[in-house]
Amino acid sequence: MKQSLYFAKTRKETPKDAQEISHKLLMRGDYIDQLASGIYTLLPLGLRVHQKIVNIIREEMNGIGSQELLMPALHPKSIWTKTGRWNVYKGEMYQFEDKSGHWFGLGPTHEEIITTIVANRINSFRDLPQALYQIQTKFRDEARPKAGLLRGKEFIMKDLYSFHATKEDFDKFYETVTEAYLRIFKRCGVDAFPVQASGGAFTKEITREFMIKTGAGEDTTLICDHCGWAANKEVAENLRKKCPKCGGEIKQYTTVEAGHVFHLGTGFSEKLGASFIDENGDKKPIIMGCYGLGTTRIMASVVEVNNDKKGIIWPSEVAPFSVHILSLGSDIKVKQEAQALEDYLQKEGIEVLYDDRDLSAGEKFADADLLGIPLRAVISEKTLSQGMVEIKYRKDTEARLVTRGDLINAAKTKN
Ligand SMILES: [Zn+2]
Known part of the structure; x- marks a missing residue:
């Protein structure tokens, strides 16, 4: 599912009457x-x-x-x-x-x-x-x-x-x-x-x-x-x-x-x-x-x-999607690779939200943290040049570079 087409719109401000x-x-x-x-x-x-x-x-x-x-x-x-x-x-x-x-x-x-x-x-x-x-x-x-x-x-x-x-x-x-x-x-x-x-x-x-x-x-x-x-x-x-x-x-x-x-x-x-x-x-x-x-x-x-502080951290069994793909920058090759990755994960039966919007990296990271999908996968010019994907679990602080195959395994592992 492409985030540019998705109905939901995140917001920065907290609703006034919300306490919890x-x-x-x-x-x-x-x-x-x-x-x-x-x-x-x-x-x-x-x-x-x-x-x-x-x-x-x-x-x-x-x-x-x-x-x-x-x-x-x-x-x-x-x-x-x-x-x-x-x-x-x-x-x-x-x-x-x-x-x-x-x-x-x-x-x-x-x-x-x-x-x-x-x-x-x-x-x-x-x-x-x-x-x-x-x-x-x-x-x-x-x-x-x-x-x-x-x-x-x-x-x-x-x-x-x-x-x-x-x-x-x-x-x-x-x-x-x-x-x-x-x-x-x-x-x-x-x-x-x-x-x-x-x-x-x-x-x-x-x-x-x-x-x-x-x-x-x-x-x-x-x-x-x-x-x-x-x-x-x-x-x-x-x-x-x-x-x-x-x-x-x-x-x-x-x-x-x-x-x-x-x-x-x-x-x-x-x-x-x-x-x-x-x-x-x-x-x-x-x-x-x-x-x-x-x-x-x-x-x-x-x-x-x-x-x-940044948002929700969904446990894997109840998360709305398993993987959140973020493409960074406007490079057409990056977008093509992110699109290919979405298709590849979906063929493997993994539920994916793909942030294909024309927003800054900071805005995309903030939204990903707020939405709380368990595994984030970033494609950028840098990761592309190395033939890798940068992944980070929502609950962790450390990101790392992995191959597509490793990403599939990470997405299928319950966490
Ligand atoms: Zn007791």
């Missing part, structure tokens, strides 16, 4: 556009990153045997009143009357919908377990949306729901999902750790949150640096200072909640009639779990923990 580093850099790199407070467009570069994150999640969710579906965002009030959550969510959920006098809400979560779907299809213990997920736009009436993609009124989430005949089976799957989540975070280039938390409007049980340490979070997490024990402030209130597991010192960190897993028990299945006949012929409510991951929030979190 991810908000600033995603706006300056033209990854996102702000329509209104808490409402964003994923521009072509931003969508590329988001799709990579979503693909990682799909691979991991399919890998643990869950199946993807897509539920509506628009929900009739009647289904939410069956669980009593229409009122619980008042203030947080967009609720409105249509022209024929029927009430609807925009879904902040989908337990009511999925449980009804499952209730109509599951009859026997032989039909269980099941795990179903979607990747979908969610809505939340935030009073003060802030921090860019970290907290919005409209955002994208992966939500998974599981259905089990026994608590033991649920417990096993809960751990399987936890492991899959840790793999997802690792592949996205962020360290997240599971934390005990309260379940809020979902369940009275203790649940598990996945927290990413950042400077920009709105949650406070207490972590034992010695053994990794962690809990959110509410849960850990009485413990403070000492770790209950190893007695080590507990430190306080600012974190972003990037995922949450809940044991729902049988509350939803009882209210919505989702039951099954067990081996002895007895009718029982299905045991449920739900598991959320904020995909746009993960995108912002990746930037929060992978950046420097």
Whole structure:
């Protein structure tokens, strides 16, 4: 892809209302556009990153045997009143009357919908377990949306729901999902750790949150640096200072909640009639779990923990492109060589952004640093005379001269 034809336009100035580093850099790199407070467009570069994150999640969710579906965002009030959550969510959920006098809400979560779907299809213990997920736009009436993609009124989430005949089976799957989540975070280039938390409007049980340490979070997490024990402030209130597991010192960190897993028990299945006949012929409510991951929030979190003064440093698996070619100067031979290199890399299946614009070297380097593509490849009169390419990893400071073959290897190596 040639940068001269690319839609995105980087900017030097930081948007006035942007406080958090991810908000600033995603706006300056033209990854996102702000329509209104808490409402964003994923521009072509931003969508590329988001799709990579979503693909990682799909691979991991399919890998643990869950199946993807897509539920509506628009929900009739009647289904939410069956669980009593229409009122619980008042203030947080967009609720409105249509022209024929029927009430609807925009879904902040989908337990009511999925449980009804499952209730109509599951009859026997032989039909269980099941795990179903979607990747979908969610809505939340935030009073003060802030921090860019970290907290919005409209955002994208992966939500998974599981259905089990026994608590033991649920417990096993809960751990399987936890492991899959840790793999997802690792592949996205962020360290997240599971934390005990309260379940809020979902369940009275203790649940598990996945927290990413950042400077920009709105949650406070207490972590034992010695053994990794962690809990959110509410849960850990009485413990403070000492770790209950190893007695080590507990430190306080600012974190972003990037995922949450809940044991729902049988509350939803009882209210919505989702039951099954067990081996002895007895009718029982299905045991449920739900598991959320904020995909746009993960995108912002990746930037929060992978950046420097000059811009974003994308981890290789979620980068919008793998290689950023820069041609320096106006020499026609340099341009021809850069073009040939783009064709060559693309034939090898490597995603390339080629900065072919008539700008100074300084401007091109600044933009490359801001956009944060993991590997930069420079073609200039100097490199051309040596028959080489100058490469530099975004995360490193040192550049070096390599052959085309070495460049292919560097581009294919995960970093
Ligand atoms: Zn400890």
